[in-house]
Amino acid sequence: MTGETIERELKAISKSYTRIAEQVGKFVVGNTPLIEMIFVSMLSEGHILLEGVPGTAKTVIAKTVAALSGCDFRRIQCAVDMQPADIVGVRMYDTERKDFVLKKGPIFSNFILVDEINRVSPRTQSAFIEAMSERQTTIDGITHPFTDPFFVIATQNPYEFEGTFPLIEAQKDRFMFSTKLRYLDADEELEIIRRESTGYLDWDAYRSAIAPVLTPDMIRHFIGTVRSVRAEEPILRYIRDIVLETRKHDDIWLGASPRASIAFVRGSKALAALNGREYVIPDDVKRIARLALPHRLILRRESDLGGVTTGEVTEDILAAVEVL
Known part of the structure; x- marks a missing residue:
């Protein structure tokens, strides 16, 4: 790229981030560092591990950024009895086709929120390792690549110990970035109360008004620009x-x-x-x-x-x- 081209592309990236941050801020109070972290991770082709208390808008932020990015979004709620097939999918016999067909799991998406990842067993946690590192999964010996962009946000609650399994080191290392979320300060908490009182915290109304700022193709293009x-x-x-x-x-x-x-x-x-x-x-x-x-x-x-x-x-x- 020429210097002029790079400069123009960088302005486009900065402008897109600003627009996304503004749109998220219309519904979500605070959490600006997290929004920046998500955007940096997407451009770095990495994944995020969030640790903190429940109710800090993790799911809303993830859904909103995914919608503004023009990406598919899936949420995986982890549980102790969850099996790898619940995440990656399974090949089932189709009597009409007389052949095995793949029933894809929720991992086949652009933007994935894995809620309370430390609730699944190490065996099931390992189902995420290949997916996060190789951007593919293997089912019955057949490798299935994912569609770019592929981005995972996982959460874990450090305050609950029963029915949880600490993340194995190989799993934690697959997360490019991590952070601990905090409660909002007094002014931010009051702003949430005001918005709820005046009816501004209506997710359905907010979601219906969201127009994508990016597309998957734009994200892939921006990733190439960042490498320069x-x-x-x-x-x-x-x-x-x-x-x-x-x-x-x-x-x-x-x-x-x-x-x-x-x-x-x-x-x-x-x-x-x-x-x-x-x-x-x-x-x-x-x-x-x-x-x-x-x-x-x-x-x-x-x-x-x-x-x-x-x-x-x-x-x-x-x-x-x-x-x-």
Whole structure:
């Protein structure tokens, strides 16, 4: 791409994000960082893991962004007795065709919300691994690719322990980014109360008025544009040094994998594109670090028992590592 073309494409990306954020804000109060995170993840071809209390508009935000992106949306409500076939589908014998046909599961969609993923067993969790990493699934030895874009948001509730299974490390590593959701502040909570009182929180009316800002083809095109954003050698070394520091930090037992390095590069470029820049700056890397690292780090037992958190360790690493 020429410099003029890239500049024009980046303006289109930034404008699209602004329009989507404005449209979501007409119904959803707060959660601006989450909306930005979803958009960055889509442009990075990654997936998101959300942790937090129920009732924080996760489903509404996901459905709204999917609608504004012109994408198909499916929600998977996880349960202890859920089997892999409930997610990926199953091949059934069709007596009329006299052959096996695929009955597709909800994973065959553009935009998927997996609610309470830690409620399914590790065996069923593994059904997501191939899907999220390879963008395909294998049923009875036959591989079925997904249609791009393919994007997963998964949630887990850390405050319920009965009937839950901690995510296996291979599963958590498939999520490019993660964050912990918080309750709204006093002003935001009051705004929700006002909107409900005046009838503005009518989902059916809001959904019927939504007009897509993007299309799947536009998203694929924007992903290609993001790849053209420059990350100069000092930035690449900065990313390397942050990742390496996670592997020797005193509080960390298992550091970040090479997938974290890939998340840094893709996420930093996407964040730069959202801000209309053709190049990555250190602040982009720092913001992505807070999304890409905490869920990948496993603390030493003594640090964990001492109350140290992966978020605190991430901040410690960012303070220690300098751009050379």
